[in-house]
Amino acid sequence: MALLPILTYPNKRLRETSKPVAEITDEIRQLVKDMAETMYDAPGVGLAAPQVVVLLRLALVDVVAGYNEEGERDLQVFINPEILEAEGEQVGEEGCLSVREYAAPVKRAMRIKVRTMNLDGETIEFEAEEFYARVLQHEFDHLDGRLFIDRISTLRRSLYKKKLKKILASEKNG
Ligand code: ZN
Numbered sequence: 001m002a003l004l005p006i007l008t009y010p011n012k013r014l015r016e017t018s019k020p021v022a023e024i025t026d027e028i029r030q031l032v033k034d035m036a037e038t039m040y041d042a043p044g045v046g047l048a049a050p051q052v053v054v055l056l057r058l059a060l061v062d063v064v065a066g067y068n069e070e071g072e073r074d075l076q077v078f079i080n081p082e083i084l085e086a087e088g089e090q091v092g093e094e095g096c097l098s099v100r101e102y103a104a105p106v107k108r109a110m111r112i113k114v115r116t117m118n119l120d121g122e123t124i125e126f127e128a129e130e131f132y133a134r135v136l137q138h139e140f141d142h143l144d145g146r147l148f149i150d151r152i153s154t155l156r157r158s159l160y161k162k163k164l165k166k167i168l169a170s171e172k173n174g
Contacts, residue, residue, distance in 0.1 A: 004038045004052040009099050009164070015145040018048075018055045020080045024121050028058070032077055032119060035060050040073075044097045046135050048142035051098050057081065059139040063132050081116035081140055084125070092134055094148045101167060102160050104152045108137045 007014050021028060031054060039047040039060055048059040057080045064074035088110030095103040111129040114136060118124060128136055138148055149157050 002034050002037070003041055004034050006038065006042070006047075006051050006097050007053060008097075009147060009149065011098075013053060013055075014050060014098055014142070014147060016050065016055055017145050018050050018057045018143045020057050021117075024079070024117075024119065028056075028079075029119065031056075031058070032060065036075055039097075040065065042097050046139040047097065048139045050142050050145070057143045059143065061132075061135055061139055063135055077119045078114075078136070078139070079117040079119070081114055081136075081143075083112050083137070083140060084115055085111075085113040086137075087111050090130065090134065092131070094134070094138055096138070096148055098142075099147060099149055099160075100164065102149070102163070104149070104156055104160075106134075106138075106148050106151050108134045112136065 031049065035047050035049065035052060035058075038052060039062070043066055045063050045066065046059060046061045049056045059078045059081065061076045061078065062074055064072055086109035089107060090110045091105050091107050093103050094106045110133065111127060112133045113125065113127050115123065115125045141147070141150075149160060
């Protein structure tokens with residue numbers, strides 16, 4: 001088990017398009033374990049492989065941990081996921097382990113239909129809505145090199161860039 005380093009904006013590698021997972025090997029299973037440890041440690045509700053510099057279409061989500069007083073977990077693994085249908089609209093605050101010290105409202109589809117492979121290599125289809133649908137859309141965006149700050153207003157994005165500049169400058173000097 002190992003904690004993996006998480007890339008942060010504006011690292012250009014976050015902008016690359018990830019390739020499909022060809023086969024579920026022991027390496028993939030190990031990657032999932034390490035990514036899970038990294039996600040829970042952060043902590044975050046989701047983590048996509050390109051965030052840890054692995055350009056594969058693989059993402060983890062756990063929308064139960066952190067909201068559950070019994071410490072229960074519900075780790076879900078999405079391999080080569082696709083959004084088949086999307087409808088409706090919702091706006092909610094998002095943050096990202098790759099976008100430091102920032103959260104902003106983002107518009108997403110309210111309901112989506114997803115096809116994905118799980119870690120057993122089975123292809124499954126299911127529907128998701130509200131918060132769960134939001135998290136999935138956010139994570140799957142990473143597989144195409146998109147960040148939630150691409151989906152906010154130009155004004156908000158430029159304010160964030162200014163803020164980030166200050167953060168980076170203070171770290172350099174400190
Ligand atoms: Zn993210």
